[in-house]
Amino acid sequence: xxxxxxxxxxxxxxxxxxxIAFGAMSGLMCERSGVINIAIEGMMLMGAMMAFLGSVxxxxxxxxxxxxxxxxxxxxxxxxxxxxxxxxxxxVLSIHYKVDQIIxxxxxxxxxxxxxxxxxxxxxxxxxxxxxxxxPVITIPILSKIPFIGPIFFDHAPLVYLMLIMVAxxxxxxxxxxxxxxxxxxxxxxxxxxxxxxxxxxxxYINVTLGGLLAGLGGAFLVLESVGRFQxxxxxxxxxIALAAMIFGKWTxxxxxxxxxxxxxxxxLGVRLQLGxxxxxxxxxxxxxxxxxxxxxxxxxxxxxxxxxDKRPTRAIGIVAIAGLALIGAALFINWPPVEIPIQFLGLLxxxxxxxxxxxxxxxxxxxxxxxxxxxxx
Amino acid sequence: xxxxVLRLAGVSKRFPGVLxxxxxDFELAKGEIHALLGENGAGKTTLMNVVYGLYKHxxxxxxxxxxxVEIHDPNDALAQGIGMVHQHFMLVPVMTVAENLMLGHExxxxxxxxxxxxxxxxxxxxxxxxxxxxxxxxVNPGALVQDLSVGAQQRVEIVKALYRGADVLILDEPTAVLxxxxxxxxxxxxxxxxxxxxxxxxxxxxxxxxxxxxxxxxVLRDGKVAGTTTPSETSESELAxxxxxxxxxxxxxxxxxxxxxPVMKIQDLQVRDQREQxxxxxxxxxxxxxxxxxxxxxxxNGQRQLVEAITGLAHVEDGHVFVDGKxxxxxxxxxxxxxxxxxxxxxxxxxxxxxxxxxxxNLMLQTYYMPPFSKRTFIQPKAVKENAExxxxxxxxxxxxITTHAGSLSGGNQQKVIVARELxxxxxxxxxxxxxxxxxxxxxxxxxxxxxxxxxEGVGVLLVSSELDEILGLADRxxxxxxxxxxxxxxxxxxxxxxxxxxxxxxxxxxxxx
Numbered sequence: 001x002x003x004x005x006x007x008x009x010x011x012x013x014x015x016x017x018x019x020i021a022f023g024a025m026s027g028l029m030c031e032r033s034g035v036i037n038i039a040i041e042g043m044m045l046m047g048a049m050m051a052f053l054g055s056v057x058x059x060x061x062x063x064x065x066x067x068x069x070x071x072x073x074x075x076x077x078x079x080x081x082x083x084x085x086x087x088x089x090x091x092v093l094s095i096h097y098k099v100d101q102i103i104x105x106x107x108x109x110x111x112x113x114x115x116x117x118x119x120x121x122x123x124x125x126x127x128x129x130x131x132x133x134x135x136p137v138i139t140i141p142i143l144s145k146i147p148f149i150g151p152i153f154f155d156h157a158p159l160v161y162l163m164l165i166m167v168a169x170x171x172x173x174x175x176x177x178x179x180x181x182x183x184x185x186x187x188x189x190x191x192x193x194x195x196x197x198x199x200x201x202x203x204x205y206i207n208v209t210l211g212g213l214l215a216g217l218g219g220a221f222l223v224l225e226s227v228g229r230f231q232x233x234x235x236x237x238x239x240x241i242a243l244a245a246m247i248f249g250k251w252t253x254x255x256x257x258x259x260x261x262x263x264x265x266x267x268x269l270g271v272r273l274q275l276g277x278x279x280x281x282x283x284x285x286x287x288x289x290x291x292x293x294x295x296x297x298x299x300x301x302x303x304x305x306x307x308x309x310d311k312r313p314t315r316a317i318g319i320v321a322i323a324g325l326a327l328i329g330a331a332l333f334i335n336w337p338p339v340e341i342p343i344q345f346l347g348l349l350x351x352x353x354x355x356x357x358x359x360x361x362x363x364x365x366x367x368x369x370x371x372x373x374x375x376x377x378x
Numbered sequence: 379x380x381x382x383v384l385r386l387a388g389v390s391k392r393f394p395g396v397l398x399x400x401x402x403d404f405e406l407a408k409g410e411i412h413a414l415l416g417e418n419g420a421g422k423t424t425l426m427n428v429v430y431g432l433y434k435h436x437x438x439x440x441x442x443x444x445x446x447v448e449i450h451d452p453n454d455a456l457a458q459g460i461g462m463v464h465q466h467f468m469l470v471p472v473m474t475v476a477e478n479l480m481l482g483h484e485x486x487x488x489x490x491x492x493x494x495x496x497x498x499x500x501x502x503x504x505x506x507x508x509x510x511x512x513x514x515x516x517v518n519p520g521a522l523v524q525d526l527s528v529g530a531q532q533r534v535e536i537v538k539a540l541y542r543g544a545d546v547l548i549l550d551e552p553t554a555v556l557x558x559x560x561x562x563x564x565x566x567x568x569x570x571x572x573x574x575x576x577x578x579x580x581x582x583x584x585x586x587x588x589x590x591x592x593x594x595x596x597v598l599r600d601g602k603v604a605g606t607t608t609p610s611e612t613s614e615s616e617l618a619x620x621x622x623x624x625x626x627x628x629x630x631x632x633x634x635x636x637x638x639x640p641v642m643k644i645q646d647l648q649v650r651d652q653r654e655q656x657x658x659x660x661x662x663x664x665x666x667x668x669x670x671x672x673x674x675x676x677x678x679n680g681q682r683q684l685v686e687a688i689t690g691l692a693h694v695e696d697g698h699v700f701v702d703g704k705x706x707x708x709x710x711x712x713x714x715x716x717x718x719x720x721x722x723x724x725x726x727x728x729x730x731x732x733x734x735x736x737x738x739x740n741l742m743l744q745t746y747y748m749p750p751f752s753k754r755t756f757i758q759p760k761a762v763k764e765n766a767e768x769x770x771x772x773x774x775x776x777x778x779x780i781t782t783h784a785g786s787l788s789g790g791n792q793q794k795v796i797v798a799r800e801l802x803x804x805x806x807x808x809x810x811x812x813x814x815x816x817x818x819x820x821x822x823x824x825x826x827x828x829x830x831x832x833x834x835e836g837v838g839v840l841l842v843s844s845e846l847d848e849i850l851g852l853a854d855r856x857x858x859x860x861x862x863x864x865x866x867x868x869x870x871x872x873x874x875x876x877x878x879x880x881x882x883x884x885x886x887x888x889x890x891x892x
Contacts, residue, residue: 196482197453
């Protein structure tokens with residue numbers, strides 16, 4: 001067990017966390033303004049297909065004369081457009097027509113599955129269309145040379161960096177700017193916002209649509225970064241995991257990144273262990289320990305962020321941190337017997353973590369007060 | 379004389395099926411406090427929401443300083459210097475005071491990035507500091523609104539309106555949530571603002587306050603102006619008659635009580651709320667047959683949990699409740715009902731009625747499983763119908779039919795349905811929590827009379843109310859509840875508004891004091 005294993009798995013976790021973080025930010029955008037978004041999955045799926053079609057068709061139409069990067073960027077824009085459009089549909093249904101937002105979200109999810117499966121069956125698969133490739137990894141000079149940290153954070157594809165920038169930007173925007181203040185007011189107490197002259201429904205329209213663009217980026221990541229081509233139902237529940245990450249992150253983007261990283265870690269672990277070159281029990285213990293330590297860090301961060309309102313006991317955070325460190329220690333110093341874990345089980349890890357997190361660790365997460373309620377102008 | 383700051387000419391506002399404002403003329407002079415008086419549903423708030431741009435009027439004109447203006451939304455109103463403090467505060471509880479103050483027209487610092495600039499809380503704090511010093515409107519800009527007392531939240535609302543440059547301030551039922559002392563404090567602030575040249579519209583249904591503070595009074599009834607007068611030209615009973623449209627008896631007529639044996643004894647009761655906070659902290663009380671024990675207190679001091687614990691709706695953490703010597707602590711609500719307790723709950727929509735049920739079914743909710751309503755597991759429609767017809771007549775419930783849904787009745791009639799159901803049973807004890815909140819003067823008069831009647835029949839009554847006038851008018855003995863404790867119990871003859879007000883604010887009486 002050496003640092004290479006560590007660095008590899010922690011870096012891979014960031015990659016795996018990227019689409020989940022984009023999805024969680026999409027949900028955050030909607031829900032902070034008071035609109036429930038369970039349609040992240042559908043928006044991401046739509047984004048993935050549009051990213052594929054956009055890049056392939058652009059490459060095709062220009063006769064392959066344009067550089068690969070141009071096709072990929074067009075794919076990215078197409079993804080945002082596609083997901084943005086069905087997000088707009090969610091907005092129209094739930095804001096204008098006041099359809100129950102869970103129903104509307106379900107409709108969007110089913111619609112996205114229908115459209116993408118149909119397109120794949122009717123057009124992509126029969127024609128055997130291949131993708132134009134993926135964005136190259138950009139190694140950031142100097143920063144990537146920092147031992148340990150460097151390779152984890154600064155040796156990635158551009159969309160990973162974009163995700164990190166968006167997380168920071170959204171955190172700042174939500175809590176430090178007029179836009180964020182108004183968005184939060186609309187999600188908490190729309191009537192109060194109305195009485196100071198804020199147009200509640202217009203703001204919700206804008207936020208839901210912007211949320212769609214973010215989900216589109218998450219979908220595009222799967223095609224333009226991870227796989228390189230479109231497969232039916234390729235989001236495999238990441239949109240719902242993103243929803244869990246958003247809730248677990250207490251409706252903040254930094255919190256959402258933290259929990260997305262936790263899910264990314266479990267996925268990365270599953271992938272890494274399938275290679276079969278490490279002692280699996282030892283690695284599991286190590287990573288669960290790391291996960292707990294990280295969890296304690298997220299909790300402590302949130303507690304600092306909202307002094308006074310966060311009621312999580314400091315002692316509980318300490319216990320989680322100590323348990324995590326103890327497991328890491330045990331992993332490093334005990335000789336673990338080799339055990340074969342079936343590959344199928346390893347692939348299950350992210351979903352198991354989701355269930356555990358939602359069932360056990362969330363505690364009482366308090367959503368924006370006006371969430372799910374259409375605004376009736378008296 | 380110069381033009382009035384605000385003038386309404388022939389303003390009408392229609393809602394589907396209702397004419398909420400009917401050709402209303404109204405005038406506000408610079409530097410005056412103009413009270414807008416009327417019953418609930420008379421159209422006061424609707425009229426002011428028209429002025430504030432939340433509703434669009436169907437007919438009529440609005441003039442500001444003599445100029446006709448169009449007000450389409452609150453932004454227009456704010457631009458014309460009109461600010462409004464709503465009855466239900468328009469503050470976001472999870473945000474700080476500073477954030478609430480600037481919401482909608484934010485102060486920023488650093489690079490100008492439009493709506494993505496950096497918010498400047500410090501500037502806001504500096505800006506509002508002066509308001510606090512001059513007018514006694516001190517607020518803590520860094521505090522979260524949800525941690526503030528109701529009085530402090532109201533100050534934030536007033537500061538919010540002033541901070542936006544309001545010259546005309548509309549205060550909608552501002553004293554409904556305040557103790558008498560807090561109300562006095564508010565009146566001082568209002569005078570201080572008037573002295574500075576602001577003008578205030580003061581919406582209320584409390585007659586005494588109007589006579590105390592207003593320069594002019596306009597009374598609304600059924601959406602129409604019933605008259606405009608000044609405090610020196612009128613009296614409480616005259617104003618009440620204008621509000622209701624007929625003479626009303628403001629003081630409940632009641633004979634001295636003849637208390638008998640204790641019906642209910644509460645010993646050292648402790649109750650937690652949903653957030654696990656201890657909100658009833660060792661309450662001991664005794665209610666005797668044939669007397670009304672009034673529990674006074676500002677809302678949210680544990681009264682609701684006290685009532686819920688007695689009636690079996692909340693879990694009693696510690697302590698005992700006895701009715702006629704039999705312990706009923708933590709029994710099921712049905713068992714408690716069967717010991718002869720009637721309960722008129724605080725929230726008639728949530729706990730008093732099933733709004734989607736017709737009246738006849740609502741009128742048998744407590745005893746539907748017993749004869750005569752049920753025999754051998756089947757409901758007896760004839761008995762249900764007879765019961766409903768009898769009670770609706772006896773209690774003067776105005777309804778199109780006995781199968782009308784409870785939700786479509788007016789508040790006063792809904793409350794009469796609950797009172798009819800509870801009082802028609804054979805009871806030993808009546809627990810009434812805010813029995814007349816939000817009702818018109820006529821219904822209040824009626825319900826008060828019924829409560830006194832029950833007392834004279836020998837029923838013990840526990841009356842919980844945050845309206846001091848109601849407590850002083852009805853109760854034979856008065857207990858004051860503050861922060862989950864009973865601070866004092868006194869005979870009604872020894873109670874004054876001032877003494878109760880101090881106790882309601884948590885000021886303990888020293889035993890030696892006179």
